[in-house]
Amino acid sequence: MQGRPYYEILPRIFRGDGDAVAGVIATGQPVSYEKYRFPCFFGEIEADVSIEPVASEEAGCPRARIRMDVFSECRAMNTLRQSRHLVDIGKTASILSHGVRNPLNAIKGAVVYLKNRYSSDANLLEFTDIMEDEIARLDKFISGFLSTSFLAFEQNRNDVNALLKKLDMFISLQAKAAGVSTLFTYGSVPPVRMNIFQIEHAILNILNNAIHALSEGGRVLVESRYERRNGKGFVIVEIADNGPGMPERSADEFAAPREDMALAEGKGFGLFIAREVLQHHGGSLDIQSTRDQGTRVILLLPVDEGAEG
Incomplete structure (x- = not known):
């Protein structure tokens, strides 16, 4: 990349109407900017930027060191990261749906035991009926989730x-x-x-x-x-x-x-x-x-x- 203009690799940095990097090389004086805004396709990126001249022994190849500390990102990148996170959630949900069936069957067996063991307790029976209904709904939901779309x-x-x-x-x-x-x-x-x-x-x-x-x-x-x-x-x-x-x-x-x-x-x-x-x-x-x-x-x-x- 040696000899290439920096703005072919990084976003161009302006100072007023001129190029900030060219200004630093010409004057030999470092500059820094807080919350400098770089345009992107869907908004702006903010970064703290520092530019300082670097001594060069090669004629015709002036150099400068640019440091950028980015602390906000383009909305498109944030959306992409969020989408990737949602994909990960979907994969995890599928794995979880497969794994939950065995403990669900164990819970169903325990509910049936409690229902038979304490059949004279009206309050308990009311709750066990709800639990059985919820277990059946959850089992049906898992089957549907694994075989179809939301x-x-x-x-x-x-x-x-x-x-x-x-x-x-x-x-x-x-x-x-x-x-x-x-x-x-x-x-x-x-x-x-x-x-x-x-x-x-x-x-x-x-x-x-x-x-x-x-x-x-x-x-x-x-x-x-x-x-x-x-x-x-x-x-x-x-x-x-x-x-x-x-x-x-x-x-x-x-x-x-x-x-x-x-x-x-x-x-x-x-x-x-x-x-x-x-x-x-x-x-x-x-x-x-x-x-x-x-x-x-x-x-x-x-x-x-x-x-x-």
């Missing part, structure tokens, strides 16, 4: 309130153990066409996040209602907590499984999965969070024309 799962009309009542019971022991109170309010809503397994676990992800974020004495409020927006009907499920709120980053960032967050905390997937599920159903997910006041997550599920009461 978009191919069947959808049927279901009662959102009935689903929420089941989840109320499902999380009751977890919330009680954490010292967290829950209150479910059921509005009058029409049935919604959905894949009930996906929607159930999207809502469950958000409920688990809320309970996990709260300290003892915290509160989770869940409400269902029907609204019309822009001429279309939606069943809305709103989940609000009075916890510490999310860290100061945008809801869009929290709704994507950022690699650094996942590696540091083992989190970041619940909201992403929930948003993907809602979008696949033609709905949306909105996150509103205030530091030290709590977080509100609003799920919108579209209602078929003719299903509205």
Whole structure:
């Protein structure tokens, strides 16, 4: 590369209307720039740049040393890195789906034993029935996941309130153990066409996040209602907590499984999965969070024309 202009390898560095490197070579004086902005195809890259002259014994070949400390990257590169991370998630999910079946069968056997052993306990039977139903749904989901795409799962009309009542019971022991109170309010809503397994676990992800974020004495409020927006009907499920709120980053960032967050905390997937599920159903997910006041997550599920009461 010797003898080639530096700007054939690196982005050109300007100082005013002139070339900064040529200026350093001409004057023999080093220069430095903080947060120098280099254009790229989809935005800009910022870097701290220092240029200093280098003595050269070769005539006609002036030299300079350029140092660049890049601390922001082009949006296209960030998108590419995020896409690669999503591919890795997909591979891991496939491996996990294969591996979870054996322990799932063991859990199913244990549930059947408990159900038969304590058949006189009505409360226990209610929970074991829920567990058997969830195991069957999960087994069916795994089979579908391994043989088809996310978009191919069947959808049927279901009662959102009935689903929420089941989840109320499902999380009751977890919330009680954490010292967290829950209150479910059921509005009058029409049935919604959905894949009930996906929607159930999207809502469950958000409920688990809320309970996990709260300290003892915290509160989770869940409400269902029907609204019309822009001429279309939606069943809305709103989940609000009075916890510490999310860290100061945008809801869009929290709704994507950022690699650094996942590696540091083992989190970041619940909201992403929930948003993907809602979008696949033609709905949306909105996150509103205030530091030290709590977080509100609003799920919108579209209602078929003719299903509205």
